[in-house]
Amino acid sequence: MASIKSNTAIAFFVDGLEVKTAKLSSKKGSIVLDELESLTLASRLDEGRGVEGTTLEPQQEQASEGFGMGGGELQTDLPGVDNNSVFLGVLSKYPVGKYVVSYAISEPSIYYHTFETDFGLQGKKLRKRISDELSAVRSESPSNDAIDHFYSSDNNLICLIREDGLSIIDILEEIKPYTGKRLPRIPLVDSSDIALLNLARANFGFAPEEITAIIYIGNEYTRIIFLKGSDFLHFAPVIGEGFDSTNIQNITLNRLMLELDNLALPRVDRILLAGECKKIQFDDFIKDHFAEIDIQFLSAPYLDVSQLSAEVQERVSEFAVPIATAWKALDSKHPAFYQTNLLPETIRDQQRSFKLGWHGYLLLAMVFLLTLFFTYRFGVVKNEIAREENTMRRLQLQLAEVDRLKGIIGGIDDEIGRFRIAMNVYDSLVPGYDRWTKTIETMANGVEDIRSLWFTDVGSMPDGGIEVSGYALYRARIPRISTLFDNTTLRQVIIEPIREDAPQVYKFNFTAPPPPPPMKDTTKFLPDTTTVQK
Incomplete structure (x- = not known):
């Protein structure tokens, strides 16, 4: 029905x-x-x-x-x-x-027709078989929708056919x-x-x-x-x-x-x-x-x-x-x-x-499946967007912190620049300020080159020279260390034990005269007199 x-x-x-x-x-x-x-x-x-x-x-x-x-x-x-x-x-x-x-x-x-069997069929297949059977005994074959059936008390198939x-x-x-x-x-x-x-x-x-x-x-x-x-x-x-x-x-x-x-x-x-x-x-x-x-x-x-x-x-x-x-x-x-x-x-x-035909039901099933798929994908993408938005908010906070640090660093760079300018001015006004820096650098380079010796004392003399004391494992290396400075005077070399179970070492002491004063560059304090020919 x-x-x-x-x-x-x-x-x-x-x-x-x-x-x-x-x-x-x-x-x-x-x-x-x-x-x-x-x-x-x-x-x-x-x-x-x-x-x-x-x-x-x-x-x-x-x-x-x-x-x-x-x-x-x-x-x-x-x-x-x-x-x-x-x-x-x-x-x-x-x-x-x-x-x-x-x-x-x-x-x-309508009219009725009785079959002793239903041919082992049901539904549309049974109606088609009934139509084929009736076409053999009647002048016209009825359409499938004009046929229906029920069963009698002795299980015969009773067909009713609409004409x-x-x-x-x-x-x-x-x-x-x-x-x-x-x-x-x-x-x-x-x-x-x-x-x-x-x-x-x-x-x-x-x-x-x-x-x-x-x-x-x-x-x-x-x-x-x-x-x-x-x-x-x-x-x-x-x-x-x-x-x-x-x-x-x-x-x-x-x-x-x-x-x-x-x-x-x-x-x-x-x-x-x-x-x-x-x-x-x-x-x-x-x-x-x-x-x-x-x-x-x-x-x-x-x-x-x-x-x-x-x-x-x-x-x-x-x-x-x-x-x-x-x-x-x-x-x-x-x-x-x-x-x-x-x-x-x-x-x-x-x-x-x-x-709907079979293709309609197929499309309906596809629509249902696609709806489920896109619903699932919507949830996944929505979660991804939420995570990315959280990440973006963190990065924005970090970027704001970086901008703040950049401002601080910029201020420090400005201060360093001012210090450099001040040091350049100081260097031009106080000659020989880097004497001890150069002395220590020379001594460090000498120890690295000659090896097997070490310095114990470095001091200044009243005349501006320097006095250096130290120890060497080998006596032959003491003259080499005294040549690190110009016009060096080796004042003393003695043998002195350091520990009872250690070999003897050579204690030395030498002096070096003060370096000559540098030439003072006064040109940078003179006014610029350069003229340009026209």
Whole structure:
């Protein structure tokens, strides 16, 4: 069944010129039977619809028999009324988009075919196989969406095939401008015989071997259906006469007895009556021949019928087909209902929010996966950005500290520059300031070159010379050290032990005269007298 959810369902069943309607709703977990109505069509659906030039009015009156709304019988032939206006009169009473529409069809719009096996197939493969099998015995091969099936009590495959039955959909298409400019949602097109089976199975209990006959007498045809336990057993051939036939009671009784003989059934345990049986007191007639059999009208005790008057509640069996069809539209998963649906695939597709092929589902999965990936990547990148922002803030603080230190260093560099200038001025004013620096440097270089000696004392003499004392491991190296300075006088060389267990060393002492005073450069204190020739 098409996946369409609604709390209100309207169902139609056309029998000749009569269309029976039922409105059911789902309220607080229970199914409520709100309204029943019988309407008279302007013409048969298979004879063409409507009178040319007819203008539809949404609130136009119908030729109808209304129940549940307190209306009485109304059987008039209104000029200018066509089939479109009849259906529009029903739908225009309810808010647009708040209901779903379903309907049931009967033979010859459908036919049945029985197979002893389901070929080990299911779903679309089984429908394709059924279509192939039927094409071998019929002139035309039915489309897959015109085929459905269920199983009988002996596990035979019962196929129902729709050959026509789309006139109501055509009418709904034509009245779209008056119903919200769109086709009402249609979840179900079912068989009237399946509807009778569903209503009986949902409201009555059956013993496993009990044989039940459902007798439906309509306006133009009569149908007998047999059940074994709660499962379908057999469809009797349709009787092409309705309740207004003068001999319909005897014809129906004879057909019932004939089918019992053909099925080799010794008895029938229960008879359920539906349709127009009550109008012709068929229950009294059949009781005369089956006095000990449970005979009752097909009712719906599990539906809430409190919205209907007591008189209308007694006529529920007349509307068994549309009631069961609307109930199935509201509760398609009911365990007592056969899961059959002959709704064309094109209508199903139109009512879907969107249709996806395998590539669409692949793209949908990719969108989902990409959404997860980009969501994950967004979190990762967001964390990375947060870390980088923290790093940048630390670096900015460090940069500010570096700028502060650069300012301090700049100040120190300026001070060093000032000291250098002062030292240059001092050097130019005090000659010989670096005497001891040069003396110590000369002595250090001499020790490094000559080796095996060391100095112990360096001092200045009254005349400005220097006196140097030290030790040498080798006597031959003492003259070499005295040549470090100009005009050196070696005053003393003696042998002197340092430690008891150490070899003897040579202690020396020499003096050097003061260095000559440097030439004072006075040119840098003279004014610049350079002239430039013009």
